[in-house]
Amino acid sequence: MENRMSTQIQDRPPTPGSGSSADDRAFLGHPKGLSTLFFVELWERFSYYGMRAILLYFLIDTAAKGGLGIDETTGTAVVAIYGASVYLLSIIGGFTADRVFGARRSTLYGAVVIMAGHVCLAIPAAGTAWLGIALVALGTGLLKPNVSAMVGTLYRPEDARRDGGFSIFYMSINIGSFFSPLVVGWLRDHYGYHAGFSAAAVGMAIAIAWFILGRRNLGPAVDDVPNPLSPQERGRVAGLAVGAVVAFAVVVLLAGLWRDTVLDQVIDAISIVAVLTPIAYFTMMFRSPKVEREEKSHLAAYLPLWIGAMLFWMIFEQAAGKMALFAEKNTVTQVAGVSINPEWFQSVNPLAIVVLAPVFGWIWTRRAGRFPSTPAKMALGVGLIGMSALAMAWAFASYSGNTAPVYVLGGIFVLQTVAELCLSPVGLSATTRLAPKAFASQAMALWFLGTAAGQALAAQLIKAMDGLPNSQYYVVNGVITLVVTGVLFALVPWIRRRMATAELHSTGATSATGATDREPVRS
Incomplete structure (x- = not known):
């Protein structure tokens, strides 16, 4: 499902004087709003x-x-x-x-x-x-x-x-x-x-x-x-908006050189934008004179974590894609006389989050300052999502014609939820810790763009592997992700050293919701 643990999180500091009175406890002890x-x-x-x-x-x-x-x-x-x-x-x-x-x-x-x-x-x-x-x-x-x-x-x-x-x-x-x-x-x-x-x-x-x-x-x-935009800026922004629309239309037309239908051209054009945008963000930050040398070192440590997260979302967001196909075509349609709608499997993830998030919050609190560290948690999340891809490959290869028991797909959804709890909230924490001060907000946008790039990559792999079994698609996803997992675990000591120097600049770094990597939160 959606990156609900990390999307919608742009918690800007309140305007001075804003905020409700401490006496406003109309809703479960919180402000009425x-x-x-x-x-x-x-x-x-x-x-x-x-x-x-x-x-x-x-x-x-x-x-x-x-x-x-x-x-x-x-x-x-x-x-x-x-x-x-x-x-x-x-x-x-x-x-x-x-x-x-x-x-x-x-x-x-x-x-x-x-x-x-x-x-x-x-x-x-x-x-x-x-x-x-x-x-x-x-x-x-x-x-x-x-x-x-x-x-x-x-x-x-x-x-x-x-x-x-x-x-x-x-x-x-x-x-x-x-x-x-x-x-x-x-x-x-x-x-x-x-x-x-x-x-x-x-x-x-x-x-x-x-x-x-x-x-x-x-x-x-x-x-x-x-x-707020000044009058002069409004004109420039309007011009840039028109230019962006025209540029996108040009990319769509150029995609006609290798695609036969308008729909395929649009898919490719969006994919190109989704991949080039985070590349542009990283390039801007690395080349900016506002970013100090040590901050560039922190940003370099963040890059492999971001790539791992991108691959994570590439697999995770197939809940409404390849996994939905398995639910409809490969999973049994009745259990104990009760008809099973394939859409129902997409409720497993939020239910598992409600059950498991407090457990993981307790674990991370108990393990604070010990293994796993923030980068190790993220590497673990990437590894688990890679294992879920191999599990889906096995499921597609083993079951056809609505014969898979419900616990097969349901169990893979739970495994992906565990992976999500390892990666998503701590990814937010790592983003805020390693982001250059001059680009704190842009870094949060960059984190969200990892999900966009991951899904764009998934779209391209789906098209490139047209005609091949879904099991092979998931084998490719799983192998790529597990190889990257190995690289991430090897880089954990190097990333931790750079995160430690980053924290000297900002102790007690938190995610944009105010939660540290010890507190999985759902969004």
């Missing part, structure tokens, strides 16, 4: 994961059954590149909040665009379906970085409830992402795809209504524009 953001996020995640749970099935099913009828390989690549697009567009969401609209209006506009996308998907027409997919990606990019930021504005800097507030907030994501595949999968099974997309639209409409009605609980800080 937390209830507004809690339920907005719950319903937004319900709509997002509901749509995502049935997207691949909708793309590859026949037109007679309400689908778009595209081939399986292209459909799986589209799901991957859709995920990459969401993370790429979240950069725009952060920019609009910081420089144009503020967090509240960026969130509201994004929510409206998302709902419009779900409405388009609910209309039984191919043209509106593609428009809907694009709108959901754009709207999620606008909304995604900003809801967590507004949680941060509810608390004064000295408020001890702050970390607890984020923990409560992140539970809303697990609740929404757990129930939506169950509900939408049932609707799809009984009434068709467009009923499922309609449920996602209803969920988003509830989120918008809740957000508007709860506006008065959020305080004035959510409308702040921290670094």
Whole structure:
């Protein structure tokens, strides 16, 4: 599933004087505004994961059954590149909040665009379906970085409830992402795809209504524009935006030199952007005169961790792709007389997070200062996701025709959740510790771009291995990832030395949510 442990985390420091009074304990001992953001996020995640749970099935099913009828390989690549697009567009969401609209209006506009996308998907027409997919990606990019930021504005800097507030907030994501595949999968099974997309639209409409009605609980800080564009900058930004659109269109056209269809050209164009953008970020940071020599050493230590995380998300985000195919075509459809909808497997990950996150929080606290260190935890996470890929290769090779017991795919989802708990929260911690001071915010964007690049790479591997068994696809993924895992473990001492010097500059480094690598958090 989505990188819910690390997305949506751009917790900007509160504006001086912002934050609720310590006497405001209307929602579980926390500010009333937390209830507004809690339920907005719950319903937004319900709509997002509901749509995502049935997207691949909708793309590859026949037109007679309400689908778009595209081939399986292209459909799986589209799901991957859709995920990459969401993370790429979240950069725009952060920019609009910081420089144009503020967090509240960026969130509201994004929510409206998302709902419009779900409405388009609910209309039984191919043209509106593609428009809907694009709108959901754009709207999620606008909304995604900003809801967590507004949680941060509810608390004064000295408020001890702050970390607890984020923990409560992140539970809303697990609740929404757990129930939506169950509900939408049932609707799809009984009434068709467009009923499922309609449920996602209803969920988003509830989120918008809740957000508007709860506006008065959020305080004035959510409308702040921290670094507003000057009139001169507005013209330059508009020109750059137009230039970016034109450049992307050119890349799409150039992709026609090696691709036969417009859809394949768009997949390649987004893949190119998703890979080149983080390369540009790293190059900018390494070459910037604002980055000191020692900071460049820290950045060099961060690079292999980032590559490992990129490969992690390449495999992990196939929950709605290759793993969804296994759920539909290879897993039994009934257990003890109960019909099993393939979408239901996508609820395993959020359920496992709720159960396992406290366990891992306790383990990391007990092991603080000892093995595994932050880079070792990340290497372990990459290794475990590589093992899950080999497990999927075995599963595809061993079962066909809806014969796999439910515990096969369910167990692999749990294994991936364990890997996620090892990598995602500590990856945030490593990012904040090793980032150059002049590029702290950009470094967080760089972390999110690892997910975009990973899914873009997955899309390209899916297309390149068209015609080969899914088991071979996962063998390639697993071998690549386990080789990188070996390299990461070999580099752990070198990375730890550089992290130690980084901490001399900033002791007690935390993730953007305020949680250290000892505290797995879900987002």
